[in-house]
Amino acid sequence: MRILFIKPIAALVFTGLLLAGCEQPPPIPTMGEPKQTGDPLIAKGRTLFFKETFNGNGRTCGTCHRAENNLTIEPSFIATLPKDDPLFVAETNPKLKENFENPKLMREFGLILENQDGTDDLANNFNMRGVPHVFAQGVSIESQNGPHTGWSGDGAPGDRTLRSFATGAVIQHFTKTTQRRAGTDFRLPTKEELDALEAFQLTLGRQKDLELPLALKSVVAMRGQALFQNEGRCAGCHANAGANASFAPNAGNLNFNTGVEDLPDQPADLSGELNPPDDGFGNPGNGEFNTPSLVEAADTPPFFHNNSVETIEGAVAFYNGDAFANSPAGQLISNTPGGRINLDATQVVAVAAFLRVINALENIREVNNMLGAVARNEFLSGEHPQELVKRVVFDIDDAIMVLTGGGLHAEAVGDLKKARKIMEKAAKKPLLRIQLAKKAIIKMNRAKGRIIE
Amino acid sequence: MLKLNILQSVAMALLFLTSPIFAQHAMEVAVPIGKSPGISQIHSIIGVIDSVDDSQQILTIADSSGTYTVTITDNTKIWLDKSKANKTNVTGSPTDCLPGRTVEVNFAETERASSVTAEWIKVETAE
Numbered sequence: 001m002r003i004l005f006i007k008p009i010a011a012l013v014f015t016g017l018l019l020a021g022c023e024q025p026p027p028i029p030t031m032g033e034p035k036q037t038g039d040p041l042i043a044k045g046r047t048l049f050f051k052e053t054f055n056g057n058g059r060t061c062g063t064c065h066r067a068e069n070n071l072t073i074e075p076s077f078i079a080t081l082p083k084d085d086p087l088f089v090a091e092t093n094p095k096l097k098e099n100f101e102n103p104k105l106m107r108e109f110g111l112i113l114e115n116q117d118g119t120d121d122l123a124n125n126f127n128m129r130g131v132p133h134v135f136a137q138g139v140s141i142e143s144q145n146g147p148h149t150g151w152s153g154d155g156a157p158g159d160r161t162l163r164s165f166a167t168g169a170v171i172q173h174f175t176k177t178t179q180r181r182a183g184t185d186f187r188l189p190t191k192e193e194l195d196a197l198e199a200f201q202l203t204l205g206r207q208k209d210l211e212l213p214l215a216l217k218s219v220v221a222m223r224g225q226a227l228f229q230n231e232g233r234c235a236g237c238h239a240n241a242g243a244n245a246s247f248a249p250n251a252g253n254l255n256f257n258t259g260v261e262d263l264p265d266q267p268a269d270l271s272g273e274l275n276p277p278d279d280g281f282g283n284p285g286n287g288e289f290n291t292p293s294l295v296e297a298a299d300t301p302p303f304f305h306n307n308s309v310e311t312i313e314g315a316v317a318f319y320n321g322d323a324f325a326n327s328p329a330g331q332l333i334s335n336t337p338g339g340r341i342n343l344d345a346t347q348v349v350a351v352a353a354f355l356r357v358i359n360a361l362e363n364i365r366e367v368n369n370m371l372g373a374v375a376r377n378e379f380l381s382g383e384h385p386q387e388l389v390k391r392v393v394f395d396i397d398d399a400i401m402v403l404t405g406g407g408l409h410a411e412a413v414g415d416l417k418k419a420r421k422i423m424e425k426a427a428k429k430p431l432l433r434i435q436l437a438k439k440a441i442i443k444m445n446r447a448k449g450r451i452i453e
Numbered sequence: 454m455l456k457l458n459i460l461q462s463v464a465m466a467l468l469f470l471t472s473p474i475f476a477q478h479a480m481e482v483a484v485p486i487g488k489s490p491g492i493s494q495i496h497s498i499i500g501v502i503d504s505v506d507d508s509q510q511i512l513t514i515a516d517s518s519g520t521y522t523v524t525i526t527d528n529t530k531i532w533l534d535k536s537k538a539n540k541t542n543v544t545g546s547p548t549d550c551l552p553g554r555t556v557e558v559n560f561a562e563t564e565r566a567s568s569v570t571a572e573w574i575k576v577e578t579a580e
Binding site: 116118155158160163168171183188 | 480481482483484485488489491492493495536539540543544
């Protein structure tokens with residue numbers, strides 16, 4: 001019996017000794033569960049924002065404010081969506097076929113129907129507006145006259161705060177029918193849900209304004225910054241390229257009539273579809289719209305409340321034109337030293353280059369924030385690290401797009417592409433995401449170092 | 454830095470800082486009595502119309518804490534809350550403010566007082 005046991009045991013020992021002399025395979029990476037950090041209210045708000053339909057037509061806040069598309073939508077993104085996406089309920093729900101959206105204007109120009117002047121005459125009393133991103137609201141909407149939400153500053157019912165905005169959005173966009181009956185066509189958000197949605201939205205994007213001037217390395221962007229601050233008169237309404245005015249103390253966000261509605265040949269008008277004039281703030285409106293932040297502009301076209309201008313260069317050039325010069329805001333500018341804004345082509349490009357560069361820097365900041373969470377194996381504002389990995393790729397793409405579109409910082413673009421490649425690998429190999437995120441941060445910082453001192 | 458002379462700065466400030474303080478969002482019409490976010494139970498009175506003066510511009514309403522005089526101005530929005538009848542809420546008028554009807558009044562004053570001016574009034578009705 002002893003011999004029968006000894007031989008197999010000896011074989012095992014012999015095999016073990018052989019293997020001990022061979023090269024060991026690399027250890028299989030292990031990763032614990034990501035750590036839940038931060039305020040659970042924010043995580044709840046994220047879930048509500050992207051998943052809660054409020055018993056309506058299937059839409060959520062995220063239907064228009066897409067996580068993977070800078071919290072907005074435009075025609076090129078809309079074209080990628082399947083036919084049964086809730087964005088297209090007006091095409092699939094017979095009860096919403098009339099007076100809810102205009103599918104042609106939505107698909108071709110990214111325009112959404114709003115009844116901000118009332119619901120008594122749905123067929124004629126509406127306006128078509130683009131979807132604004134919702135970044136940096138904590139530093140963009142406060143004013144001495146109360147919060148300025150939405151495009152014209154009167155976007156929220158109730159106390160008009162960002163917290164209350166969701167109530168108006170549900171009623172306008174989530175309804176099952178155009179009767180808009182609370183409890184039947186949708187349910188209203190609860191107080192706790194409004195708290196959570198607000199908390200989440202305030203985490204989106206920048207938490208503070210830039211401090212211009214920045215020490216940019218592109219001579220064109222630097223010149224653009226100087227024009228922005230001086231001859232262009234941009235900083236008066238867009239202090240630090242944000243959404244607040246600088247020409248009056250603590251003015252905060254202000255509304256202006258800049259004449260966008262007077263632009264000729266607006267794309268939506270060329271379509272032949274009914275597109276009533278938009279009178280802005282109030283009912284009847286005063287023609288004023290609130291000032292958007294410019295840091296986030298370059299990768300969130302089209303521009304202005306009616307998506308009438310497609311490129312950042314075109315948006316800058318708007319202020320050279322007659323529509324602006326003849327507007328109330330333009331008339332005031334014309335009475336300041338320098339007179340009417342008059343930037344030549346190269347100067348328009350320079351200002352646009354400045355806006356492209358600060359947008360790329362903002363994308364880098366946001367990406368590094370997300371990569372940091374991935375590297376620490378933590379949730380960020382309720383978002384799982386593997387979801388962050390996917391978003392990182394989108395935001396790096398944005399940075400590449402805005403720099404390439406302006407012919408800027410080719411070497412930084414090279415670093416960004418390397419970072420992107422690393423994170424694409426992380427998207428396919430979740431177990432490697434921590435170490436890959438650390439490598440990507442190095443590339444992102446190298447890119448940043450090529451753009452700013 | 455932006456260079457404006459002092460007079461121009463003041464002019465711009467006066468222009469842009471005297472914009473209307475309040476502009477109701479149109480979707481408020483669809484919010485039933487008692488459900489206005491940040492307004493109901495905070496900056497409104499919910500009660501029953503006691504009486505209406507001949508001009509139909511002054512209401513007396515009563516709630517559990519007392520009686521209030523409510524002034525309707527040309528800027529006051531009046532909506533009919535038909536939500537309990539499962540109907541669409543619509544725009545109303547002062548003539549819809551009838552004794553016995555439940556109303557919610559969003560007042561313009563900073564604090565609730567025995568006499569207030571109505572920013573908006575929601576009138577509960579099934580008709």
